Amino acid sequence: MRGETPSNVFIYGKTGTGKTATVKYVTKELEKVAKRAPRKVEVVYLNCELVNTQYRILATLANTFLGKVRENGAELSDLPEEVPMTGWPTDQVYKCFFDALDLDKQLAIIVLDEIDKLVLKSGDEVLYNLTRVNSDLKKAKISIIGISNDLNFMNYLDPRVKSSLSEEELVFSPYNALQLKDILERRATMSFADGSLADGVISLCAAHAAREHGDARRALDMLRVAGELAEREGAEAVTVGHVRQAFQKIEQDKMLEVIRTLPTQSKLVLYSVILLDEKGVRKIITGDVYNVYRTVCRQISLDILTQRRVSDLISELDMMGIINARIISKGRYGRTKEIVLNVQPLQARSAIQEDYISDIDTTAVPHQLTLA
DNA sequence: GTTCCACAGGAAAGCTAGGATG
DNA sequence: CATCCTAGCTTTCCTGTGGAAC
DSSP, X not given: OOXXXXXXXXEEEOTTSSHHHHHHHHHHXXXXXXXXXXXXXXXXXXXXXXXXXXXXXXXXXXXXXXXXXXXXXXXXXXXXXXXXXXXXXXXXXXXXXXXXXXXXXXXXXXEEETHHHHHHXXXXXXXXXXXXXXXXXXSOEEEEEEEESOTTGGGGSOHHHHHHHTSEEEEEOOOOHHHHHXXXXXXXXXXXXXXXXXXXXXXXXXHHHHHHTOOHHHHHHHHHHHHHHHHHHTOSSBOHHHHHHHHHHHHHHHHHXXXXXXXXXXXXXXXXHHHHHHTTOSSEEHHHHHHHHHHHHHHTTOOOOXXXXXXXXXXXXXXXXXXXXXXXXXXXXOEEEEEEEOSOHHHHHHXXXXXXXXXXXXXXXXXXXHHO
């Protein structure tokens, strides 16, 4: 507001630590204060997950400032009405943004949320251009706030961009249990009726979330799910038990989501394990899984991988926590992995069958196996 | 004490899709 | 458009191994 060139700010921290919320709050306050100041302050918020190419960022910026210019009733003689979302050469859009911005003595704060997504998709050229704008502007100034949840993201950048973007750096560390408790309590007073939360419910949610990730959004999710469970039950209040159920439900949902996005071959291996489990086989063993897997593959005429590979896939499923595989030795009868399913067979099955392979025959388990 | 099963899992080479490059 | 590169899968070939049975 005093007309000095502000530092660019770079903010990083894990998801759910309040980066976006903080920036939005602070910029809103700033805009409020700036209304009484002689120099205008404009904040443009861009989520780079949605607006993720150089052209679209420039076009969005150009249109924002063209809009502001028109609001003020200024003459638009040499400026276009609007920049189309496709079609123009990039440098023309750039010039348009530049001219509209430089009409006034103003400060533009450009917030680039999820900036890592932008760089991943279209490189750091935009950032380079934006960081240089200040040296060409006569009246206006711009300042960039970059938000990223990838801590290593900076290393992908051009050193010049890196140094100018991180003039000021802020790190948001994950919330601890006390902070989460505080957040949950505030939200709870807004969304839950008095007395509908039993003692310890919020503490438990906070403790769980802090131990896992420190993500406030997910802590709130847990509280919400616990509330929904209690409501469905028609319970008087949300109890500690509901929170535990909610925790399990969230874990299960996460697991099912992982299963849904598994590559086909891994799904088939998992499917084979499920089939064996449903047939009541107590000790599920690599060799058996491979036999069932082969039958299933033949039924849907898919390539059959080698046992070596399937063994690796089983290890991967184990790492993901979908199954538990532990190596056991049966002495004279060899050494193998004993596999225990770690998900609800029915739900896991339907998650797998959402795939195009929906018509696998359940009789894929050979009879001699069920007898064995 | 030996044997030997039924795999585990390391190493290296082949294959392939997709992207970069000329 | 052809060609080259690369990462991620997969296969091939291999050595290693805990412990019940002999």
